[in-house]
Amino acid sequence: MIERFAGTATMVLGALVLGVVLLAVAVAVRRRVGTVAAFARSGLVWSLLVIALVTLVPLDGIDLERPVATAQQVCSLDYGGPAPDGFLFFSGGQRMLNTVLFVPAGAFLVLVATRWRAGWLLAVLGLGVLAAYSVGIEITQLELSRIGRACDVTDIVDNVLGAGLGGVVGALLAVVLRPWRERRRRR
Numbered sequence: 001m002i003e004r005f006a007g008t009a010t011m012v013l014g015a016l017v018l019g020v021v022l023l024a025v026a027v028a029v030r031r032r033v034g035t036v037a038a039f040a041r042s043g044l045v046w047s048l049l050v051i052a053l054v055t056l057v058p059l060d061g062i063d064l065e066r067p068v069a070t071a072q073q074v075c076s077l078d079y080g081g082p083a084p085d086g087f088l089f090f091s092g093g094q095r096m097l098n099t100v101l102f103v104p105a106g107a108f109l110v111l112v113a114t115r116w117r118a119g120w121l122l123a124v125l126g127l128g129v130l131a132a133y134s135v136g137i138e139i140t141q142l143e144l145s146r147i148g149r150a151c152d153v154t155d156i157v158d159n160v161l162g163a164g165l166g167g168v169v170g171a172l173l174a175v176v177l178r179p180w181r182e183r184r185r186r187r
Contacts, residue, residue, distance in 0.1 A: 006060055007060070026041070047104040051101055056149070078153075079157070111170050130163040
């Protein structure tokens with residue numbers, strides 16, 4: 001059973017199922033909260049769950065017989081560390097995947113935050129929370145060494161870079177979509 005919940009096919013299937021469910025949620029609540037807000041909120045939740053899937057689902061299954069002594073004891077501080085050549089359909093390597101993976105979260109976060117007056121401040125704070133989420137994932141990978149993942153500071157840097165790029169994309173989308181206007185119209 002544990003062996004079945006592993007690999008890239010599990011990650012892709014999980015992302016698709018989550019996408020369909022959260023798309024349905026967005027459609028169901030869009031009249032109540034507004035179209036941009038509904039899709040941005042669902043998109044943010046979807047992107048955070050996809051990040052968890054891609055970073056915490058084992059690639060080859062869980063090795064329950066792996067001795068604790070062989071497990072990674074500390075997070076690698078070797079910047080640029082050992083990154084595989086590619087991952088599924090991302091031929092640019094793991095570093096590119098780590099960056100691209102956080103772009104949607106950053107974009108959706110800014111779209112969600114800019115709905116309120118303090119939105120730009122909330123967006124900056126939210127990007128800090130995304131950085132903390134990345135650190136939390138790396139710590140989880142370190143603690144759960146049996147999932148076959150490794151804690152690496154390079155991943156954190158790449159994730160934060162992706163969240164920042166997503167924040168810029170979200171800011172551009174916010175100027176176009178104007179989520180704050182939707183709030184005023186609904187009153």
